[in-house]
Amino acid sequence: MSSTLPYDIQSIRSEFPILERKVKGKTLVYFDNAATSQKPKQVIDAIAHYYSYYNANIHRGLHTLADEATADFEASRAVVQSFIQAKHHEEIIFTKGTTESINLVANSWGNAFLNEGDEIIISSLEHHANIVPWQMIAEKKGASIKVIPIDGNGKLDMNAFEKMLSKKTKFVSIVHASNALGVINPVEEIIALAHQQGALVMVDGAQSSVHLDIDVQKMDCDFFAFSGHKIYGPTGIGILYGKKHLLESMPPYQGGGEMIKEVTFEKTTYNELPFKFEAGTPNIADAIVLKSAIEFINRVGKSNIRKHEDLLLEHATSKLKDIPGLHIIGDIQPKVSVISFTIDGVHPQDLAILLDNQGIAVRTGHHCAQPLMQCLGIVGTTRASFAAYNTIEEVDIFIEALNKAIKMLK
Amino acid sequence: MESHPTISSVERSIIEDFSLFDTWEQKYEYIIDIGKKLPELNDQYKTEEFKIKGCQSSVWIHSFEKEGRVYFEGDSDAVIVKGLVSLMIQVLSGHTPQEIIDAPLEFIDKVGLSSHLAQTRSNGLRAMIKQMKMDAGVYLIKGRGIRDEGRDNTVNG
The missing domain is CATH 3.40.640.10 (Type I PLP-dependent aspartate aminotransferase-like (Major domain))
Structure with a gap:
């Protein structure tokens, strides 16, 4: 069964043509999967x-x-x-x-x-x-x-x-x-x-x-x-x-x-x-x-994908927690591979602009859940969401880009 | 009479300033810097009435007319957006309503900020410009009726 095979991330990535795209001169890091996922070649x-x-x-x-x-x-x-x-x-x-x-x-x-x-x-x-x-x-x-x-x-x-x-x-x-x-x-x-x-x-x-x-x-x-x-x-x-x-x-x-x-x-x-x-x-x-x-x-196996996404989520969660003033909203289990956060003194929209300039796609704002944002007493969050084709390296690129953006904004 | 630079001359000097930047970092550091330097808008104008709809961040624009010219002030809770507000104020504030309405604002494309125009739903630069031009339109119509120069003709959004 597929669950016994190692998770071949490079082979999975090669099935998604869009991942080869450059955005603002950088290789795309697509972390807006909760909004829509990219499509494998067999779908296209x-x-x-x-x-x-x-x-x-x-x-x-x-x-x-x-x-x-x-x-x-x-x-x-x-x-x-x-x-x-x-x-x-x-x-x-x-x-x-x-x-x-x-x-x-x-x-x-x-x-x-x-x-x-x-x-x-x-x-x-x-x-x-x-x-x-x-x-x-x-x-x-x-x-x-x-x-x-x-x-x-x-x-x-x-x-x-x-x-x-x-x-x-x-x-x-x-x-x-x-x-x-x-x-x-x-x-x-x-x-x-x-x-x-x-x-x-x-x-x-x-x-x-x-x-x-x-x-x-x-x-x-x-x-x-x-x-x-x-x-x-x-x-x-x-x-x-x-x-x-x-x-x-x-x-x-x-x-x-x-x-x-x-x-x-x-x-x-x-x-x-x-x-x-x-x-x-x-x-x-x-x-x-x-x-x-x-x-x-x-074919890839939902449980294999889930295990991979959980690793990404865990890695991102621990790296984000190292950033001073960053608050993860919804840091509880169980959860799917979505990580939403706010940073003291930093507006999510500013972050999105500076991340986009570094080739990183995340979602910011109220995520079509305005009453939820009101309940939480926030204007919005920055949200990174992971899919089968994302990598630990991409999470590291994201964290580095995020630190750079925060430095520019503060 | 006091001489005022034209909108296109202000645009030209902004294009020149931006041409000195080699990287996107320098460009955005500059926008962040002018955003931080833009004086805070008086709280009385930071209300729903003066808020620009269609922005992910809160953007407020207040305008008034003096001696046939329209002046803008504004604010945002997002600093890059505030920098964009500051740029728009530099370009559009202190001109006649007709000049403001006619301004093609080519500098936005020339300094590489047109992506902010495309993202209408989340960004609001387009909404901001529309509001500023609409305000100018209201002063234009008012000016054709009675001349009430020098008064704070607050126009709301």
Whole structure:
């Protein structure tokens, strides 16, 4: 098995053409993987191959190209199914990304089942994509939103969560791993507690799906969402997983082609799962190519990647702690390979500019989690996030560049 | 009457200053230095009203008109951005509204700072310029109506 092989970082790096790029005359150090990961050659080639060889609209065409495209589109669905251990292939819905997946559930489920006085629980760690859709549907239906508080390191207050739960709680939508801090939430415990009260739970897996082994059946989440572009795949494609009986009970999210069984001007009957939720011509190319991205992860081995990323995280954490005035936000276990920090007297934006001039890509700011930054009493952080192709040497280059930037700014 | 250098002559002297720098470090050390030297904006203007939207850092620009010329002052909580504010003030402050509106600001590209214009969402140099030109536009319209020279015609963002 791949887990017994040594981790050949140079061979992995050679699969990512972008890593050869120079930025401002320096070799790129890409530490913005939590925003989007780079793509291996097999993903880039698969996109070109689809458009060069068998581009066709799927599911209805009675010709060879349509058959081939349909077969690969559905094969990709099956690969995604096993990637997250879903029970049925029709529980896998192709969307544009995590954001659309959450909006789909908030709108479809929310419109059908949410009533005045109901409560939705989210946490202080949420990305705006897991806040705003719930605010919109809550406002429309007269429901309210409760927020699980955190401590200064981003750890959820589980006692507060338990107290928050009641028969009024209809839905809990929670991030698996925080994009801003990297901390991993105890989703299984949250799901079990919510289920005791009869509430459904959606897990935002945008950050977790690339690092952690996902088993939606074991986790027992009702919905799970993630994006292709954060798992070495293309942008514009994502996944919504939902338990079959729940998806079946939900009305369509959008109307159009593909999602219908029969249309007359008087009445339309809807197609079965998963097509009911895939109105219009889907993003065929990127859905097909998502399979190549997952095959890359499976070939290298998620646990091998995780071990490598943990080494990078550990090395970076210990080096960053040596810098006077630097505070790591979310320095707790367990976490994914994301490290977020502030430095006394240094604005994150200034750091980003000076790091960029040294060829280093990090993310600065509120990370689309403004309420979280308010909870932590900070304007933003600088965030370095690591992927399969990053190296210890790159971490050292980053630390050196960071020290240089701090010296210039102070 | 007091003579004022034109916007393009100020731009030329900035381009000259920057041409002395051999490395990106020298360029940014200079921007950081002028950022640190820019006088702090009076707290009464460091409010939401004067804040430029679309910047990752907080940027405030306050303007006033005196004898037909528009003057700017500004601040930021990020020092490089404050340096950019300082550069923009050097170039645009003390000119007539029409001159400010018409200024092509070619120096930004010539001194190698155009990347700051592209990053509209996070950086705000573009938003800063837009605000300063909008302020000038408001003074231009006001000037066509009543002449109220010498008064602090605070324009807010």
